[in-house]
Amino acid sequence: MAVRKTFKGGVHPHEYKELSCSKGSVEMPAPSRVVVPLRQHLGAPAKAVVNVGDRVVEGQVIGEPGGFVSAPVHAPIAGEVTAVAKHRHPGGFVCDAIVIEAKEPVPGPDGNVPVQVPYRMPAAVGDRYMEADPALLKNLIRDAGLVGMGGAAFPTHVKLSPPAGKPVDTLVINGAECEPFLTCDHRVMLEETEKVVHGVRILMRVLGVERCFVGIEDNKPDAIAQLSAAFADVPGVVVSACRVKYPQGGEKQLIKALTGREVPPPPGLPLDVGCVVQNVGTAARVAEAVMEGRTFTSRVITLSGTQIANPMNVRVKVGTMLADVVEFCGGLKSDLSRVIQGGPMMGIAMADLQVPVVKGTSGFVFLEAGNPGDYQAASCIRCGRCVSACALRLQPVEIAKKLEAGDLEGAEALHVMECMECGSCSFACPSNRWLVQLFRIAKGKINERRRKA
Amino acid sequence: MSADAKLDTGKAAAAPERLIVSPSPHLRSKDTTASIMMWVAIALLPGVAVSFYYFGLEAVRTMVIAVVSCLAFEFVGMKLLGTAGSLKDMSALVTGILLGMNLPPTAPWWMVAAGGLIAMVVAKHLFGGLGSNVFNPALTARVFLLIAWPVQMTTWLKPGTTGLVTAEGLQAVTGATPLAIIKEGGVGALSGTGAIDMLMGNVGGSLGEVSAAALLLGGILLLAKRIITWEIPVFFIGTTALVTGIAWMANPAQYASPLTHVLTGGLMLGAIFMATDMVTSPISFGGRVVFAVGCGLLTGLIRLFGGYPEGVSFAILLMNAATPLIDHLMVPKTFGTPRKAEVAK
Numbered sequence: 001m002a003v004r005k006t007f008k009g010g011v012h013p014h015e016y017k018e019l020s021c022s023k024g025s026v027e028m029p030a031p032s033r034v035v036v037p038l039r040q041h042l043g044a045p046a047k048a049v050v051n052v053g054d055r056v057v058e059g060q061v062i063g064e065p066g067g068f069v070s071a072p073v074h075a076p077i078a079g080e081v082t083a084v085a086k087h088r089h090p091g092g093f094v095c096d097a098i099v100i101e102a103k104e105p106v107p108g109p110d111g112n113v114p115v116q117v118p119y120r121m122p123a124a125v126g127d128r129y130m131e132a133d134p135a136l137l138k139n140l141i142r143d144a145g146l147v148g149m150g151g152a153a154f155p156t157h158v159k160l161s162p163p164a165g166k167p168v169d170t171l172v173i174n175g176a177e178c179e180p181f182l183t184c185d186h187r188v189m190l191e192e193t194e195k196v197v198h199g200v201r202i203l204m205r206v207l208g209v210e211r212c213f214v215g216i217e218d219n220k221p222d223a224i225a226q227l228s229a230a231f232a233d234v235p236g237v238v239v240s241a242c243r244v245k246y247p248q249g250g251e252k253q254l255i256k257a258l259t260g261r262e263v264p265p266p267p268g269l270p271l272d273v274g275c276v277v278q279n280v281g282t283a284a285r286v287a288e289a290v291m292e293g294r295t296f297t298s299r300v301i302t303l304s305g306t307q308i309a310n311p312m313n314v315r316v317k318v319g320t321m322l323a324d325v326v327e328f329c330g331g332l333k334s335d336l337s338r339v340i341q342g343g344p345m346m347g348i349a350m351a352d353l354q355v356p357v358v359k360g361t362s363g364f365v366f367l368e369a370g371n372p373g374d375y376q377a378a379s380c381i382r383c384g385r386c387v388s389a390c391a392l393r394l395q396p397v398e399i400a401k402k403l404e405a406g407d408l409e410g411a412e413a414l415h416v417m418e419c420m421e422c423g424s425c426s427f428a429c430p431s432n433r434w435l436v437q438l439f440r441i442a443k444g445k446i447n448e449r450r451r452k453a
Numbered sequence: 454m455s456a457d458a459k460l461d462t463g464k465a466a467a468a469p470e471r472l473i474v475s476p477s478p479h480l481r482s483k484d485t486t487a488s489i490m491m492w493v494a495i496a497l498l499p500g501v502a503v504s505f506y507y508f509g510l511e512a513v514r515t516m517v518i519a520v521v522s523c524l525a526f527e528f529v530g531m532k533l534l535g536t537a538g539s540l541k542d543m544s545a546l547v548t549g550i551l552l553g554m555n556l557p558p559t560a561p562w563w564m565v566a567a568g569g570l571i572a573m574v575v576a577k578h579l580f581g582g583l584g585s586n587v588f589n590p591a592l593t594a595r596v597f598l599l600i601a602w603p604v605q606m607t608t609w610l611k612p613g614t615t616g617l618v619t620a621e622g623l624q625a626v627t628g629a630t631p632l633a634i635i636k637e638g639g640v641g642a643l644s645g646t647g648a649i650d651m652l653m654g655n656v657g658g659s660l661g662e663v664s665a666a667a668l669l670l671g672g673i674l675l676l677a678k679r680i681i682t683w684e685i686p687v688f689f690i691g692t693t694a695l696v697t698g699i700a701w702m703a704n705p706a707q708y709a710s711p712l713t714h715v716l717t718g719g720l721m722l723g724a725i726f727m728a729t730d731m732v733t734s735p736i737s738f739g740g741r742v743v744f745a746v747g748c749g750l751l752t753g754l755i756r757l758f759g760g761y762p763e764g765v766s767f768a769i770l771l772m773n774a775a776t777p778l779i780d781h782l783m784v785p786k787t788f789g790t791p792r793k794a795e796v797a798k
């Protein structure tokens with residue numbers, strides 16, 4: 001294999017991928033009730049276009065985009081809208097959500113029960129996407145409600161609309177999956193290889209680029225081999241093995257590893273170095289949207305961790321309650337104390353299991369209580385591990401020192417606003433100091449000040 | 454239904470009533486301050502063993518007093534000043550072993566204990582305790598003792614002594630360190646001692662000055678366990694070799710070869726175990742390179758032109774003082790920030 005590509009910095013948490021990586025994804029039967037938040041993406045929330053009592057079919061629009069940087073949401077199951085109200089979101093906040101309960105369709109005047117046909121976008125082009133107008137392809141992607149499936153959930157069509165004056169020459173497909181425990185991207189690469197290939201070709205056509213890198217951490221040799229073979233006759237696409245290192249799947253780190261380019265600090269974007277990054281799972285959904293007209297109503301998630309009975313990958317409807325998924329997967333173990341949405345490095349801790357799966361949910365990790373010592377910060381011994389762990393060449397120890405002294409300006413001068421909150425510094429600290437946690441608070445405060453100014 | 458109406462939360466799942474909600478990251482690396490310190494102590498063991506082999510009970514006695522006094526004075530310092538630290542973090546153990554390694558085997562007990570007091574209370578806890586000290590505690594103690602009691606600090610036992618030595622018998626078993634011999638009598642005076650003797654430790658000196666090989670072994674362990682990084686030992690030793698090498702090439706009759714300089718004195722101990730002290734060295738790679746080159750330069754200059762035969766301690770302490778400045782000046786450019794040349798374009 002060629003040289004394994006990577007970036008400077010980063011850490012090596014135990015991977016725990018073995019718990020679920022070899023288990024093929026299982027389809028969970030549609031639940032009888034789903035909760036579909038209107039905010040499943042970065043940007044403006046969607047606006048509900050259905051009312052309580054409305055009948056919906058699977059796949060139809062139930063929320064329209066609230067702006068350009070927004071995405072529609074669709075009905076994951078057929079049934080009746082029973083509520084449009086606030087609900088807890090796995091992102092740690094409360095937002096409007098549409099609740100749908102499965103119901104038998106009402107018999108028509110002739111007494112016949114109508115067949116419920118799932119909604120498919122009529123403009124879908126099948127496998128003739130290479131002849132289709134790129135603008136049409138992009139509209140299909142937008143109307144399907146596609147958002148980044150790696151966690152940040154940025155609307156896909158926005159990334160595919162680079163502003164004039166920012167030429168894009170490279171598409172980067174993110175198959176790194178560097179968070180411990182998570183294996184859903186790995187399974188998608190193995191099980192939906194064809195769709196990934198189609199999706200990548202569609203994305204390249206929309207962007208008008210001739211070059212694409214697919215970056216995969218080399219703890220997934222089977223996925224690297226399978227995708228390399230599948231892309232062998234697609235010109236311009238290179239499948240690259242990346243070193244196993246967190247946060248290899250960070251947008252900036254992946255671009256650096258694959259192209260050598262460094263995205264400028266915020267507000268710099270991958271666009272500024274001619275790159276667009278999309279997750280492999282998103283690529284597969286792009287193929288479904290453009291070729292089959294499917295809207296985004298289901299995804300593969302990983303349920304893993306030390307405190308779930310059967311770690312596994314499962315395809316679920318968006319809006320399925322976590323409690324239902326857990327029940328389907330065979331329940332929990334007795335020492336459960338922490339439930340994390342996303343990976344354990346950047347994921348959000350849940351207060352209970354009454355949260356829905358959303359488009360950006362890559363999985364849930366079930367853990368025992370942490371070692372209490374892990375939360376008791378001891379003195380900094382200036383070992384510099386946070387400095388070498390930082391993938392953005394920040395100096396966490398120095399920034400933390402400023403923040404502990406209440407010096408926000410000092411922290412800003414040391415570039416705290418460039419922190420992407422990957423958590424490598426806190427992971428590496430032998431004294432369990434609160435580093436990224438302090439930076440998050442500081443970033444919020446500084447943003448607030450800037451808004452007021 | 455109004456927008457803020459509570460929804461039915463669905464059926465109860467078999468989850469505990471209370472989940473812990475803490476901020477990410479939810480995983481922590483296994484290394485702790487105590488485990489780092491423990492590995493440093495383990496890495497010092499080969500060097501300690503060699504000193505015991507060559508200097509016998511005198512070395513054991515000195516080492517035991519050094520460790521016990523450092524542990525005791527750490528406790529005293531914490532209680533007296535209310536500063537950060539804990540005996541459990543093992544840092545006092547490491548300081549104790551390093552203090553022992555920095556003393557001649559025949560150092561009187563009260564002098565060793567005074568060293569413990571200086572190291573723990575003055576150099577560490579008066580500065581704020583663990584992580585806050587500017588100077589390496591063990592080296593501060595060594596230099597204090599060297600200035601306060603120069604005779605006792607430069608009375609060296611000949612290797613091969615096994616039992617305890619009485620004050621009257623001391624004269625019969627003392628020798629000099631290779632660097633002191635060169636300082637006094639030039640390179641010719643050292644003709645009896647070969648590189649192998651210096652490598653293995655068959656020479657006079659402090660406990661930790663004698664065996665370059667044993668210390669290197671410990672250094673390799675620390676590198677393998679990723680406790681220390683390579684740049685400080687390599688640039689420190691390399692710069693010392695370069696400086697002394699230039700002098701040697703200019704006048705081999707007066708100056709010892711760089712090999713002699715690398716293998717003798719406190720260089721191995723200093724470069725591997727003291728200059729790499731995390732608290733008192735810079736936090737960035739570039740900063741550590743500058744720090745190490747400074748240490749090597751000062752060591753070479755003091756050895757060649759200074760009044761003392763050995764300069765490692767002074768060099769490291771001086772660079773310790775420069776560490777905050779180095780850290781302040783050597784802030785790396787953050788990811789994606791254009792370099793100056795690119796900005797000019």
